């Protein structure tokens with residue numbers, strides 16, 4: 001058996017684990033990132049790639065604040081990644097829209113955005129309510145059925161595969177030891193301090209552990225006295241052939257990538273660990289997208305897939321640390337949006353700094369009742 005000594009072992013090499021490892025890495029700090037193989041469940045490779053705050057945090061201003069902080073940090077995060085790895089992650093952040101095909105939906109969404117702003121007080125971020133004509137000024141390709149939209153200038157999108165690659169390349173350049181094919185089966189505390197991690201590729205010893213294993217956290221967290229009630233939620237996505245510039249802004253369900261294809265998403269389904277696709281669901285997504293943007297009807301769909309969101313009972317992240325301050329847990333939906341603060345505040349906490357308030361606000365203790373039930 002191979003045995004190694006590390007300061008930090010990060011379990012999971014998705015966007016969450018890679019962002020934390022990237023942010024925590026530095027001279028003299030030995031970090032290992034333990035990951036499964038290519039067949040693993042990976043939300044990080046199947047998502048919609050929005051960097052998004054508007055509409056988030058209704059009734060939970062702490063989450064709205066955390067997401068707003070994340071999107072505000074994204075530009076400098078993308079610039080740092082580009083400077084260090086040479087990869088432009090294709091961040092476009094000039095604003096994003098939630099489009100509505102019925103007036104009631106728009107009214108409800110506008111009211112929700114107002115309530116979020118009221119709760120945030122001085123921290124509120126701008127959201128405008130647009131009628132059809134104002135929406136068409138930003139997105140001339142909308143169809144006549146679009147009644148309007150909400151618009152937030154902070155929102156945007158990225159090229160997620162390039163983000164994933166840049167984070168891994170950044171980790172490599174900062175000296176993180178990435179080990180694919182090293183699925184962690186068991187974690188135990190060593191009598192003298194630190195942890196022993198039994199992986200498919202040998203045993204690893206580390207002073208601190210970060211659980212960032214997405215849906216795998218549910219099984220691993222109890223080994224460290226933590227809890228991660230995560231559930232899979234499937235999202236199906238369609239991608240069209242590449243076309244000329246059609247959309248200058250991303251919407252919550254339709255966006256044009258930097259490479260010219262149009263992504264249409266995403267369903268929300270509770271189907272266990274099934275990552276398949278279903279024609280009826282894809283047809284519904286396509287029909288709604290064509291009502292929003294009629295020109296899409298002439299584009300060929302070239303790909304579709306299903307991917308599993310790492311969902312918590314309330315949809316918000318879980319951050320936890322054990323009483324010794326050496327075992328951490330980070331898991332969330334919206335891991336693309338939150339990548340900037342995972343590489344920032346969360347990585348700093350893991351690296352030994354002070355624990356930010358988010359560890360208390362997003363503690364899994366809020367689910368104590370759910371878990372008891």
Ligand SMILES: Cc1cc2nc3c(=O)[nH]c(=O)nc-3n(C[C@H](O)[C@H](O)[C@H](O)COP(=O)(O)OP(=O)(O)OC[C@H]3O[C@@H](n4cnc5c(N)ncnc54)[C@H](O)[C@@H]3O)c2cc1C
Nearest residue numbers: 012014016040043044048050184214216235334335336337
């Ligand atoms: C359809 C869809 C659309 C989405 N759209 C957006 C969006 O627009 N914007 C946004 O911000 N977010 C979006 N998300 C969410 C985002 O993709 C996730 O929050 C993020 O990818 C989670 O990253 P992760 O690293 O926690 O999990 P994952 O990407 O699932 O990675 C977990 C990693 O842990 C590894 N692992 C698991 N168990 C073990 C183990 N025992 N040992 C070692 N390694 C292990 C796995 O192999 C995997 O590599 C979307 C997700 C989906 C599915």
